[in-house]
Amino acid sequence: MGTPLGDFVRAKRDSIQPESLGLPDHGRRRSPGLRRSDLAARAGISVEYLTRIEQGRDRNPSIAVVNALADALSLDAAERTHLRYLTKISGGECMAHQARPAPPSRHVRPSVLRTLRLLEPGIALVTNRMGDVLAHTGAFEAVTNGTGLLDSDTPNLTRYVFTDPRARSFFTDWDDIADERAFDLWLGPSLDSHEWFTAELAPLAGPELTRRLNRHVVPRRGDLRLRHPSGPELRLVRETLELSADAQQLVVLLPADEATDRAVDELRRPAHGGLRAIS
Numbered sequence: 001m002g003t004p005l006g007d008f009v010r011a012k013r014d015s016i017q018p019e020s021l022g023l024p025d026h027g028r029r030r031s032p033g034l035r036r037s038d039l040a041a042r043a044g045i046s047v048e049y050l051t052r053i054e055q056g057r058d059r060n061p062s063i064a065v066v067n068a069l070a071d072a073l074s075l076d077a078a079e080r081t082h083l084r085y086l087t088k089i090s091g092g093e094c095m096a097h098q099a100r101p102a103p104p105s106r107h108v109r110p111s112v113l114r115t116l117r118l119l120e121p122g123i124a125l126v127t128n129r130m131g132d133v134l135a136h137t138g139a140f141e142a143v144t145n146g147t148g149l150l151d152s153d154t155p156n157l158t159r160y161v162f163t164d165p166r167a168r169s170f171f172t173d174w175d176d177i178a179d180e181r182a183f184d185l186w187l188g189p190s191l192d193s194h195e196w197f198t199a200e201l202a203p204l205a206g207p208e209l210t211r212r213l214n215r216h217v218v219p220r221r222g223d224l225r226l227r228h229p230s231g232p233e234l235r236l237v238r239e240t241l242e243l244s245a246d247a248q249q250l251v252v253l254l255p256a257d258e259a260t261d262r263a264v265d266e267l268r269r270p271a272h273g274g275l276r277a278i279s
Helices: 004-014 035-045 047-055 063-072 077-090 110-118 139-144 157-163 167-172 174-185 191-205 207-215 257-266
Strands: 123-128 131-137 224-227 231-242 248-256
Touching: 004 047, 004 077, 004 207, 004 248, 035 047, 035 063, 035 231, 047 063, 063 077, 110 248, 123 139, 157 167, 157 174, 157 191, 167 174, 167 224, 167 231, 174 191, 174 207, 191 207, 231 257, 248 257
Parallel strands: none
Antiparallel strands: 123 131, 123 248, 224 231, 231 248
16 A cells, blocks of 8 residues: 555656656666666665655655655755655654544634734635635635635535535636645644545545645646635735644635735625634
8 A cells, every 4th residue: 555655755756757857768668767776776775775765565654765855856944844744754753653543623823813813804815735724814705705615514524625616616716726725734734634634635636636635736826716606806816824832824825916905895884894713
């Protein structure tokens, strides 16, 4: 059985063309990308050891080996961070998870709610890597009104993206958002939460989710572009504050241009009840 670490290394190896690293092209190959022998040579490890890592038979490579693989694959900073994280969860931690994984806590600290209240009438929410919308401002409700995102008693952005057809209209760059949501599932709040959520969501989301989980492609997080059901096109800059102690994030969405600023102001005009925490 493979590991997330092995899957990522193999996927990156398959995506690299030898000539991009100054290596000769040896002609037709059974699989695309970089040969295992070439990657092993660049990383200074044996082909047999690289094979064990890719197949999940070695779950605890040293920091030196992990760094050597990152160099050999020419990973950027975000990909290196992801590689280190996958090394962590593929090792001892992944063997110690509970028999019955549980969902993460939905509790938001009072001080975080007070901070969120200070952001009114701005667009902001508290979420976690699973995509649970734990609290939000009235402006966030106004911007998402009519999209179905907040219809559930326990709204979840990831579930919405992959299972609600309205999401494909609401998110102009749906494919990019889907990549982000799938990638973030690897980041917590814990391996138990990841297993619980993906086991529940995968049968509903199908290959759109599973192929993204298995690719381990670090997403590019540009401006958020939305198409509101009432008509206006919105372009929002995302600023994220990590609440590390809670495994949560405070996300603020700022209008990226004057047209969006005016459109958001129009959407906010009806009373939407202000700050809401979702227990």
